[in-house]
Amino acid sequence: RVAVIFFGLARGLDSTLPSIRRHVFETNRAAGIELRVFASLNLVEQIDNPRAGEQAAIDPRDALRLGADAYLLTRQEEQGIAKLLALAQQQPDAYGHGWSSTRNLLHQLRSLQRGWRLAQLPGEGPFDLFLFLRPDLAYAVPIALAELGPRLAAAPSLLVPPWHCFYGLNDRFSLAEPACWSVKRS
Numbered sequence: 001r002v003a004v005i006f007f008g009l010a011r012g013l014d015s016t017l018p019s020i021r022r023h024v025f026e027t028n029r030a031a032g033i034e035l036r037v038f039a040s041l042n043l044v045e046q047i048d049n050p051r052a053g054e055q056a057a058i059d060p061r062d063a064l065r066l067g068a069d070a071y072l073l074t075r076q077e078e079q080g081i082a083k084l085l086a087l088a089q090q091q092p093d094a095y096g097h098g099w100s101s102t103r104n105l106l107h108q109l110r111s112l113q114r115g116w117r118l119a120q121l122p123g124e125g126p127f128d129l130f131l132f133l134r135p136d137l138a139y140a141v142p143i144a145l146a147e148l149g150p151r152l153a154a155a156p157s158l159l160v161p162p163w164h165c166f167y168g169l170n171d172r173f174s175l176a177e178p179a180c181w182s183v184k185r186s
Helices: 013-030 060-066 082-088 100-119 145-152 178-182
Strands: 002-009 035-043 046-049 054-057 070-075 129-133 173-176
Touching: 002 100, 013 035, 013 060, 013 129, 035 060, 035 100, 060 070, 070 100, 082 100, 100 129, 129 145, 145 173
Parallel strands: 002 035, 002 129, 035 070
Antiparallel strands: 046 054, 129 173
16 A cells, blocks of 8 residues: 655646656556555645746646545645744855745645645555655656565665755655654654
């Protein structure tokens, strides 16, 4: 059993949803893998990302097109990240654009955290694997969980793709086995 947890923003689904259906859902269901799909998404009506030059309107109803088994849709508001943003602002603004990228990252991390909690609700688990995906990405090749799962035999393990790694990190998607997320943190 695999928990698929969508996080972040549901934008551009006209171009990303066909690849998600084909390379995530169809590939794995055809291999006999049971998927339980969760969508913990931030709702916004406008994207404004100066660093990427992206400005676009978003229909918040697009989030429902993912066909998830459970949804947690949360309006993206500054008050939810205020304390963490204040801590980040004690350092220089790396991109010099009013902390926009930092805000976006903090909102995305909150969405990821809520998605994890959604998959942990009573009656949902246990799961053998957790696949964390952004719905705004087109997946060019199948994410074959039957092949990737055995690579997580060493506990706790986390797989991230080797592309788009910035300073060793990749916020696009990851695959984890349960011990990776259940480690107690102090």
